[in-house]
Amino acid sequence: MTTHTTDKQATVSLVEAKARTIRTRIINMLGAAGSGHPGGSLSAADIVATLYFHEMNYNAAEPRWPGRDRFVLSKGHAAPVLYAALAESGYFPREDLATLRKIDSHLQGHPDMNKTPGVEISTGSLGMGFSAAVGMALGLKIDKSESRVYTLIGDGESQEGIIWEAGMFAAQHKLDNLVGIVDYNNLQIDGHVSDIVDIRPVAAKWSAFGWHTIEIDGHKVEQIIGALNEAKSIKGKPTMIIANTVKGKNVTFMEGQVDFHGKAPSKDEVAQACGEIEASGPLG
Amino acid sequence: MSEKRATREAYGETLIELGRANPNIVVLEADLAKSTTTIKFKKEFPDRFFDCGVAEQNMMAMAAGLATTGKICFTGSFAMFATGRAFEQVRNTIAYPSLNVKICPTHAGITVGADGGSHQTIEDIALMRVIPGMTVIVPADYYEAKKAIAKAAEIDGPVYVRLGRATLPMIFDEDYDFVPGKAIVLKQGTDVTIFATGIMVSSSLVAAENLAKAGISAEVINISTIKPLDDNAIIESAVKTGRVVVAEEHSIIGGLGSAVAELLCEKHPVPVARVGIKDVFGRSGEPAELLKYYGLTDEDISQAAKGLLGK
Ligand SMILES: Cc1ncc(C[n+]2csc(CCOP(=O)(O)OP(=O)(O)O)c2C)c(N)n1
Ligand SMILES: [Mg+2]
Numbered sequence: 001m002t003t004h005t006t007d008k009q010a011t012v013s014l015v016e017a018k019a020r021t022i023r024t025r026i027i028n029m030l031g032a033a034g035s036g037h038p039g040g041s042l043s044a045a046d047i048v049a050t051l052y053f054h055e056m057n058y059n060a061a062e063p064r065w066p067g068r069d070r071f072v073l074s075k076g077h078a079a080p081v082l083y084a085a086l087a088e089s090g091y092f093p094r095e096d097l098a099t100l101r102k103i104d105s106h107l108q109g110h111p112d113m114n115k116t117p118g119v120e121i122s123t124g125s126l127g128m129g130f131s132a133a134v135g136m137a138l139g140l141k142i143d144k145s146e147s148r149v150y151t152l153i154g155d156g157e158s159q160e161g162i163i164w165e166a167g168m169f170a171a172q173h174k175l176d177n178l179v180g181i182v183d184y185n186n187l188q189i190d191g192h193v194s195d196i197v198d199i200r201p202v203a204a205k206w207s208a209f210g211w212h213t214i215e216i217d218g219h220k221v222e223q224i225i226g227a228l229n230e231a232k233s234i235k236g237k238p239t240m241i242i243a244n245t246v247k248g249k250n251v252t253f254m255e256g257q258v259d260f261h262g263k264a265p266s267k268d269e270v271a272q273a274c275g276e277i278e279a280s281g282p283l284g
Numbered sequence: 285m286s287e288k289r290a291t292r293e294a295y296g297e298t299l300i301e302l303g304r305a306n307p308n309i310v311v312l313e314a315d316l317a318k319s320t321t322t323i324k325f326k327k328e329f330p331d332r333f334f335d336c337g338v339a340e341q342n343m344m345a346m347a348a349g350l351a352t353t354g355k356i357c358f359t360g361s362f363a364m365f366a367t368g369r370a371f372e373q374v375r376n377t378i379a380y381p382s383l384n385v386k387i388c389p390t391h392a393g394i395t396v397g398a399d400g401g402s403h404q405t406i407e408d409i410a411l412m413r414v415i416p417g418m419t420v421i422v423p424a425d426y427y428e429a430k431k432a433i434a435k436a437a438e439i440d441g442p443v444y445v446r447l448g449r450a451t452l453p454m455i456f457d458e459d460y461d462f463v464p465g466k467a468i469v470l471k472q473g474t475d476v477t478i479f480a481t482g483i484m485v486s487s488s489l490v491a492a493e494n495l496a497k498a499g500i501s502a503e504v505i506n507i508s509t510i511k512p513l514d515d516n517a518i519i520e521s522a523v524k525t526g527r528v529v530v531a532e533e534h535s536i537i538g539g540l541g542s543a544v545a546e547l548l549c550e551k552h553p554v555p556v557a558r559v560g561i562k563d564v565f566g567r568s569g570e571p572a573e574l575l576k577y578y579g580l581t582d583e584d585i586s587q588a589a590k591g592l593l594g595k
Pocket of ligand 1: 314
């Protein structure tokens with residue numbers, strides 16, 4: 001639910017605390033699972049926390065409430081950040097998080113819309129969630145709905161051609177109910193995005209594709225809130241927020257480390273990581 | 285039989301050998317060099333390795349272009365994306381003009397494990413087998429994978445080699461002479477034939493041992509080349525035993541089970557039981573748990589054989 005706080009700083013603090021909680025849950029969940037993707041989950045934690053604890057309208061008791069805003073995690077391997085946010089929002093019990101990736105769990109390695117309440121569409125194959133989000137925005141436009149669609153894509157994921165196909169379509173159809181966010185951590189699996197197949201200048205590319213663009217620090221909650229507000233004021237075109245992030249953010253031994261793209265933390269690493277996150281401020 | 289290795293481990297190693305022998309070997313990857321092991325080739329031949337980023341469709345169509353310049357192009361990525369995402373690039377730009385591209389993705393099947401259904405390719409054999417002119421090979425162990433990858437470089441035209449993440453017992457050794465298109469009888473039998481491919485070959489051998497204890501003589505035949513299929517070997521064994529089990533880590537639709545059933549229906553109809561994934565998607569879990577859950581254990585193969593014998 002949207003948090004109706006008049007005090008701006010209180011809102012920011014609340015979201016920051018939620019982001020820390022989400023980070024500890026990501027770490028614990030991956031530690032219990034023994035596999036999965038910490039780096040890209042942590043880099044997106046502040047963005048996802050801002051969406052679920054400030055920006056979006058939804059009703060956890062009625063996940064498919066037609067009036068809800070939608071969030072599509074196009075970079076589906078970051079499922080832990082989504083699952084943590086959904087559990088914190090009340091879609092399912094927090095205890096479920098410990099079942100991540102287990103054979104009877106509703107929490108699959110990549111998001112599954114038919115298993116997990118609150119997941120809007122199944123993702124995992126990079127690029128396609130973004131197109132699906134464009135389809136959702138289009139459907140909502142046809143219905144003259146007030147609902148908005150938010151979708152998070154990776155910078156590596158941005159190398160997929162489908163991203164740009166969908167991007168052109170969204171601009172063509174003036175989908176101003178759609179907000180894309182690039183988790184720009186400059187890492188993919190094989191190394192730095194700028195060394196593999198560079199996507200720079202990414203903001204200029206999206207502008208050329210007909211999108212309104214905003215560049216922010218993706219770990220500064222005020223800036224994320226500011227960009228989301230600005231997006232609402234933009235009519236006649238979709239908005240792409242380029243969020244500069246650090247892969248593995250808030251866990252020193254994971255920050256900027258390509259090896260923690262898809263490697264779960266050991267027991268000791270879980271303890272150290274949670275210690276660092278908790279030391280950085282109160283949980284929410 | 286003690287050492288276990290995954291078929292994917294053969295990829296990077298064999299590419300290095302091929303690269304040393306032939307300067308025209310070029311490797312394309314799509315951001316999964318470590319997982320597919322193509323990183324080994326990259327280290328030795330950085331000038332002949334190109335990382336395309338997360339862009340499998342572009343990778344495949346570029347491989348076709350490279351092939352027209354005389355390169356023998358081996359491609360990386362996971363089976364899901366190489367055969368699924370890039371299907372039409374493979375079909376229309378590689379196979380239709382019959383270009384010399386080798387599609388050897390890893391992480392095929394449900395033994396991918398915890399990544400779940402979105403990453404567990406159970407359709408790739410069907411997708412590649414249906415393309416005219418495509419050679420389709422599913423190695424049963426590390427050594428067969430090595431030999432198949434090396435042979436793929438000698439075949440002039442598109443070749444699909446299916447590689448996996450699960451470690452498997454060794455069936456063959458360094459001296460094994462892999463001949464594309466040739467089925468291999470691993471165990472003679474008279475009551476029932478088990479045609480198996482990939483990871484199901486070693487479990488079929490276990491099943492045959494257990495069936496022997498129950499007084500059932502099972503023949504086990506490794507069909508590593510699914511296309512072109514060794515029609516004669518399959519018909520010959522079916523004539524001998526009169527009952528056929530087909531085992532594969534793939535959908536029962538479109539894979540080896542379908543290929544064998546299609547052949548036998550036309551040439552020598554006998555009862556056939558397919559052990560495979562029964563037209564459902566995969567899910568997260570440990571590989572061993574998943575094999576059990578989806579009915580792909582040696583026990584499932586034995587049961588299928590017994591079923592055909594009315595036992
Ligand atoms: C179509 C497709 N190709 C390949 C993969 C395997 N894969 C998973 S994550 C990843 C790298 C993604 O990098 P990025 O988008 O930058 O993610 P982040 O850094 O935010 O984790 C790849 C190649 C996939 N899931 N889907
Ligand atoms: Mg990235």
